[in-house]
Amino acid sequence: MKAVCYYGKEDVRVETVPDPTIVNPRDAIVKVTATAICGSDLHIYDGFIPTMKRGDILGHEFMGEVVEVGPGNKRLKVGDRVVVPFTIACGNCFYCKEQLWSLCDNSNPNAWMLEQITGFSGSALFGYSHMYGGYPGGQAEYARVPFSDVGPLKVPQSLGDEQVLFLSDILPTGYMAADNCSIRPGDTVAVWGCGPVGQFAIQSAFLLGAERVIAIDRFPERLTLAARHSRAEVLNYMEVDIAETLRAMTGGQGPDACIDAVGLEAHGTTLDAWYDLAKTSMFMATDRTHALRQAIACCRKGGTVSIPGVYGGLLDKFPLGAAFAKGLTLKMGQTHMHKYMPGLLDRIERGEIDPSFIITHRVTLNDAPNMYQVFRDKKDDCIKVVMKPDGRA
Amino acid sequence: MQNMPAPVHEHTTSTSHATLGAIERLAALTTATAVVAYGLSRRNVPGVFLAAAATPLAYRALSGEWPRVGNGHSANQRTREALSGDRGLHVRESVRLEKPVDEVYRFWRTLENLPKFMNYLDDVSDSGNGRSQWIAKGPAGTRVKWEAEIINDIPNKLIAWRSLGDADVISAGSVNFDTVRNGRSTQVSVHFQYAPPGGRAGALVAKVFGREPSQTVREDLRRLKQLLEAGEFPHAKWDTLK
Numbered sequence: 001m002k003a004v005c006y007y008g009k010e011d012v013r014v015e016t017v018p019d020p021t022i023v024n025p026r027d028a029i030v031k032v033t034a035t036a037i038c039g040s041d042l043h044i045y046d047g048f049i050p051t052m053k054r055g056d057i058l059g060h061e062f063m064g065e066v067v068e069v070g071p072g073n074k075r076l077k078v079g080d081r082v083v084v085p086f087t088i089a090c091g092n093c094f095y096c097k098e099q100l101w102s103l104c105d106n107s108n109p110n111a112w113m114l115e116q117i118t119g120f121s122g123s124a125l126f127g128y129s130h131m132y133g134g135y136p137g138g139q140a141e142y143a144r145v146p147f148s149d150v151g152p153l154k155v156p157q158s159l160g161d162e163q164v165l166f167l168s169d170i171l172p173t174g175y176m177a178a179d180n181c182s183i184r185p186g187d188t189v190a191v192w193g194c195g196p197v198g199q200f201a202i203q204s205a206f207l208l209g210a211e212r213v214i215a216i217d218r219f220p221e222r223l224t225l226a227a228r229h230s231r232a233e234v235l236n237y238m239e240v241d242i243a244e245t246l247r248a249m250t251g252g253q254g255p256d257a258c259i260d261a262v263g264l265e266a267h268g269t270t271l272d273a274w275y276d277l278a279k280t281s282m283f284m285a286t287d288r289t290h291a292l293r294q295a296i297a298c299c300r301k302g303g304t305v306s307i308p309g310v311y312g313g314l315l316d317k318f319p320l321g322a323a324f325a326k327g328l329t330l331k332m333g334q335t336h337m338h339k340y341m342p343g344l345l346d347r348i349e350r351g352e353i354d355p356s357f358i359i360t361h362r363v364t365l366n367d368a369p370n371m372y373q374v375f376r377d378k379k380d381d382c383i384k385v386v387m388k389p390d391g392r393a
Numbered sequence: 394m395q396n397m398p399a400p401v402h403e404h405t406t407s408t409s410h411a412t413l414g415a416i417e418r419l420a421a422l423t424t425a426t427a428v429v430a431y432g433l434s435r436r437n438v439p440g441v442f443l444a445a446a447a448t449p450l451a452y453r454a455l456s457g458e459w460p461r462v463g464n465g466h467s468a469n470q471r472t473r474e475a476l477s478g479d480r481g482l483h484v485r486e487s488v489r490l491e492k493p494v495d496e497v498y499r500f501w502r503t504l505e506n507l508p509k510f511m512n513y514l515d516d517v518s519d520s521g522n523g524r525s526q527w528i529a530k531g532p533a534g535t536r537v538k539w540e541a542e543i544i545n546d547i548p549n550k551l552i553a554w555r556s557l558g559d560a561d562v563i564s565a566g567s568v569n570f571d572t573v574r575n576g577r578s579t580q581v582s583v584h585f586q587y588a589p590p591g592g593r594a595g596a597l598v599a600k601v602f603g604r605e606p607s608q609t610v611r612e613d614l615r616r617l618k619q620l621l622e623a624g625e626f627p628h629a630k631w632d633t634l635k
Contacts, residue, residue, distance in 0.1 A: 024625040072624065090623035094491050094578065106623040111615065112608070124627065134629040146627060 002389065003057045003140035004368040009047030012058065012369045020136060020144035025072025028148035030084060034161040035062035035138050037368070037385045038086075038169060039195050040310060042376045044128070051113060051130040060086035060126040061168040062138025063161060066152075075149040082152035084145055085337035086169040088124040088135065091150035102334035107147060108133045122334060138168075139368060141389045153341045156349070162356040162386065163348055166196070171355050172340040174200025174261070177308035178208050179340075180331035181257035188212040188250055190298065191232070192291040193261035194222035196358045196384050197308055201259050202230045203353055214249065216242060221381040229357050246298045254300035262291035263309025296323050307332035361385040484606045487582040488614035492621050494579045498549045498570045500621060501581075510616035513609065524557070539564075581617070583610060 005015045020029055038061050043049055063083040066076050076082070089096050089104035096104050104123035108114065111121035113131035124146075127137015136144065145152060155164045174197045181189055189205040191198050194217035205213045215232040217223050223234040235245055246255060295305050296319050305328055323330065347353050360383045363371055371385045490497060500506050504525050508514040515528040515536065523543040528536055545553035545567070555565035564587035571580045585606070619626050 021630070023628055023630045026623075026625060088627075090619075090627075092491060092622045092624075093618075094489065097491060106619045107627050109627040109629055112612065124629070130629075133627065136629070144630070147623070 001141040002365055003136070004059060004365060004387075005054075006044060006052050006056045006058055007054050010045060010373070012045060012372050014366055014368055015055070017055075017057065017140075020142050022068055022070045023144065024146060025070045026147050026149050027070040028066050028073055028076050028145045028152065029068035030062070030064040030082060030138075030143050030145055030152070031067045032062050032064040032138055032141060032143055032389045033081075034064070034165045035059050035140075035365075035387050035389065036165060036168075037061075037139070037371060037375055037387070039197070040128070042372070043310075045372050045376055049129045051110075051134075053130065053134075056127070056129075056134070057136040057140050058127045059137035059139030060128055061165065061170070062126075062143060063155070063165050063168060064143070066148075067142070070148070073149040076152065076154075080152075080154050081157065082154055083164050083167045083341070084126070084138065084143070084152050085167075085172075085341060086126055086128075087122075087334060087337050088126065088133065088146055089150060089338055090147050091338075096150075096338075099336060099339045101336045101338040103336075110134060125334075139365065139387065141365070150338065153345060155345065159348060160356075162359060163354060164345065165386065166200070166355040166358075167341050167344055167348075169335070169337070170196045171200050171344055171353075172337050173197050173308050173335040174202075175204040175207075175340055175344060176335045177201040177259045177261060177306045178204035178210075180306040181205065181208075181259065181304045182329075183208045183210050183257065185209045186211045187256040188214065189257045189259065190214045190216065190246060190255040190295070191226075191259045191261055192216045192295055193263075193309065194219070194226045194234075195261065198222075198259075198261035199226060199230065199358050199383075200355065201261050201308065202226055202232045205257075205259075206230065207347070207352060214246065214255065219378060222383060225358070225383065242294055243298050250300070254298050254303065256300055257304040257306060258295035258299045260292045260295045260305065260307045260309045263307075263311060293317070293319055296328065299326065299328055301326045302328070304329040304331060306330075308335070358384045359386050363387055364391045365389045366391075482587055482606055484585045484587075484610045485583070486607065486610045486614055487580055488618050489573065489578045489580050490618050490621055491578055494549050494570050494572050497579045497581060497621065498552075500617075501568060501570075502546070502548075502552060510620055511613045512616070525554075527556075581614065583614065585610060 001017060001019045002014055003017045005013050005017070007013050022029060037059075041058060041060075044052055044058065064081070066078055066080040066082060069076050069078060085101075087102045087104070088107040089101040090106040093105040095101070102123050108121050108124040110124075110130055110133055114121035117131075124133025124135055126135050126143070127139065135146065153167060155167075177197070178189070178201050181187075183189065183205060187210050189210045189212070191201050191205070191213060194202075194215050198215065198217070199222075202213045202215055213230070213232045215223060215226040215230075215234045216237055217226075217234070218236055218238045220236070223236060226232040227234045233249070235242060247253075291309070292305075292307065292311075292315075299305050303326070305323070307330065311332070322328075344353070348355070360381060361371060361374070363385065365387050368387060371382075371387070374380055375382045375385050504517045504519045507517045513529050515530055516526075517528070518526045520526060523546070525541050525543075526538070527541055528538050530536070540557045541554045541564075542557050543552060543554045545551060549570055551567060551569050553565075553567035564585065566583065566585040566587075568584075569580075569582040571582065572578075573580045587606075616626060
């Protein structure tokens, strides 16, 4: 089959690789009909993610048709159309039973690697390095899905691929970011970062009862999308002082909740390597760290700072004093996909949300090497790239 | 861990001897030479210790036996001496599972199940009367065998065992099964005590080769949890381009 493979920093190639096969009883094989490049894939592309190996298949946002089912899977059958969550969860451990699916104990065969860094390992992820399990990703014609009796969500034929594809990651991620804000009617929510997750966080905040959502970014096309599609009030931080403006907009009180949909990447396999990475990336990461600091500084007393943006390392000059003084609640973590997917599918079916509005580029798998670059450089007003492995872009 | 095998009873059983065949001796000699050479080539204090640590292995290669500590003791005295007090290596690890305690106990008590999640074990067979034969994967493709007996067995609570006779691996251990989290989960706590080939030196060699005992036991318990909770081991088959 054809697959998008990692070959090194800024080196992504489309290669012909062996088709996946059923390995474990609970597996299924999915013929991929649509897959997307995620912002977090760009961190791999930029060489920030350790334990990637040459030839690793990329991609964790994908959906398709079930073509083979393992003997231990009583839930799926050949021909089912499914969206696959990017986190892999067993469904039976303490964390899965507590609905904390992204913290699954049993899905990461390389848990010891993450344990060296974070003390404990969360769930494995598709196509996202060997410390997250080393599972082949979904930017391919076929993908093996482990624990497929609890992960993949069946979707009705009445909905197109583009309407449901983002149930695989970014829609639930944006939604959980808003859900973590414990929004009450009348609340004001500020969102840093208007990429795909930020866009969905804005929509979700409104769905969950926010009165106002203020969106912050520096790319005009992203701010325009947030304003036009989701009726957010928008601020370009290149043009205005964010702290001052937010204070003015909220009667001096500050937003009730702040969402950091920007994040910062600093990873490593050992603590010292990790620390080095954090230090060496500081120059590049100043802006990104700034978002979280600013969110903490701007949030109203007793408010919530919700962090869907990915953080990996040791943060320098983290304003814990401000967070403490204001009695803030901080919530974060990988998305508990399995918890949110069914409810969000219902919302899509009811027409409350149509996630396809963020798509700017529709291409085939063969275009992946170029599209990684276009997306990374935000050329051509690129916000979201969807690839169709069958070539009918 | 108060349930360690308390009194070690006298035994007259004699088991297979810890002598080696020609191929195993060659393997041992090769390994010992390599470790000594590596240790000395590091030209530092840990390197010298490492080289020294391989000496018992070299002795074993040449003589076919491990160096005797003391002389003429009977087998059960060896077990007792090797493991008494704080001698030998102690490994304590535990894991929690979302499974009823009786299910977990029963799985472990069926000793044939142990190689399913203990990677270094090749085979365990229960010969009845609390006795069992153990075969482990030794270094360089060798096999290490010993006999063990269960010395304490309280259903759904505790299993304790120790090696018997003139075994290659002198060990004792216990596993406790406790109901925790208000009856919801089961905690499995392992206390494994052993004098591996070459005692502490052998453990050092083992560590150099990536078999640090505590990590080994932690991975074993992780696999137990995966097997009982998820029903399978997570495995990212990766046979694409490499």
